Amino acid sequence: MNFPSPHSTPALTAEALTVGYPSRKGPPRPVAGPWQLALWPGELVCLLGPNGAGKSTLLRTLAGVQPPLSGHLTVGGKPLASLSPAARARQLSIVLTERVEAGHLTVLELVRLGRHPHTDWLGSFSAHDHAQVQAALVATGTAPFAHRPVGELSDGERQKVMLARALAQDTPLLLLDEPTAHLDLPNRVALLRLLHQLARTLGKAILLATHELDLALQAADRVWLLAATGELLAGPPEDLVLSGAFAAAFQREGLAFDAATGTFELHAPTGPLVQLLGDGAAAFWTRRALLRAGLVPTTGPAAWRVIVPTAAEAGLGFWLSEGPGQPPQRHSSIAALLQAIGAALTQPAF
């Protein structure tokens, strides 16, 4: 269970924050704001929003990579502007989208750079520093290629290495900009699970800008939803979905967010209604297949009817279909089912 305690200090706060770019001539060009934000220890927050809403700009501003246009930021209870660079580096670490060109650097050397703010002017390592580096390598699964040059790694491996570097920095606050962009699905799930775990077990505050809506909806304790209008809504993902805020933020012509499944509908079917009877995984996947084929699955009575195999006979069972002018038919797979329905629908009417 994770409930932010009202007594703990927020890891990060922003008051009346406006982000954007100063302009050499005339007034500065604000991207979005003003916002009121707080990030608490022990929570994983996903920053979601359509392209161009200002996710990266907000993240870079919070990380101190670029100055805010206006407003007040605190990190660990202290004003961000008052912290020395080294003190700030002990409070927050970042993973950016920019590609690091350091071909001769090995993975281990790169991750060791994360200890920079904790070591003396020579960069000498204590046993604790070694332990932190090792733990970061193990947690991110980068230990097996620790001695390979970074220049030889794939994009996905690089991303894990950059995360390992941020973990080695061992800061209470972690800001990540699309750390999953080059990862395959299992690695994305593993990364979000790792971040979730870090927040829970070590009480880190983690802010993650991402495009992985479905994963973010599952993993995030809270979502900061940044609309294209610059409005920012914060709350548990479920509340934002049910209130319709989510659908509104990603509103686009011909694209609908389905609050029932938490996904965007890829297909806009216009075909005949099909009554789908059954439940479990078979029903879920049959529904998807019907949608893709242009049919509209429904639970109510319809001219077409499909009965899916029950969970008990999954893998052995049969799909039953019947339609107007079609006798009940048994199909051993979804492929056969789609073929039969397709054939019936394209038949010329007598």
Add this chain to the structure above:
Amino acid sequence: MTPAPFAPPALEPAAHRGPRLGRGLVGLVAVVGLAFVLDVALGPVRIPLPTVARLLLGHGAAADAATDFIVHQIRLPKALTALVAGSGLAVSGLQMQTLFRNPLAGPSALGLTAGAGLGVALVMLAGGNVASALAVRQLGLAGSWTLVLAATAGAALVMALVLALAARVRDNVVLLIVGLMVASVTGAIVSLWQYFSAPEQIQEYLLWTFGALGGVTGPHLAVLATVVGAGIGLALASAKPLNALLLGENYARSLGLPVRRSRTLIILSTSLLAGSVTAFCGPIGFVGLAVPHLTRALLGTADHRILLPGACLLGAALVLGCDCLAQLPGSQLTLPINVVTSLLGAPVVLWVVLRRPRRSAA
């Protein structure tokens, strides 16, 4: 990605490459020593190696006064100059490549060499017009304090300009362009001067651009060694910032690096090194560009705490070796050092870069 519990597991000593790097550095020291002795031994008058070793170690005088004079007054200062110049140029080049994250950056990237050249050109221009060329003409080109001061002033002027611009520029790529443009403008001014000058003046300037290690003796050498020593000291103090800069400015800043201050220190160090060496020896090309690549390939690391001393040693060895070749063993001819370093440096860099097709050059 294993979601392992984030507890420190058993330690693996991360300094597993220590012995290899240590051996590499010790090997480099030996190479520098060997090149140094060879450089003293070789020349128009051949001196046997045992005699050289005895004289260098300070055991008694040579058989004849001539040998003693040649070693102590000519060869030894020249070899020491080669040592100092090689170290200084290599370290300044390494710093520039890391700061600008550009494998093609070198000491000339900031326009320092061009600035020194401008200083020298201005002195010669004044000499031609005001007939006060006496100092230059009488003392010889390389041995003249006037030339050294002019070159230093030129390099310092460019350095001040670049530092002033660096304070206004946030992006290192923009700074690199600034440096290259300053170099370009300075070079153009020198060309303009050449266009309007008498041939003999141009000839003297051309002689300066060939580079010379031989003219730096006594107080000159002491000043050069002190300045280069200070520059290398500054560079060594910047080893940790340089390591952080490998990740680029944004990450370096996020690691707690005061980027502008570090950058100023690095530029200051580079200016001292490249400016002083160019002022005393004339331009010596390619060492600053080539040695950092060679050092990285040889030591197989990107850690500046190892690379800086490594580049120091390799730079010294390379310039000493080039000076040996410049003597053209077995002949009375001596080639200009700037020609030899470029002739030798370019193929070596090509070899290193092409040998590893999979790795990026920096």
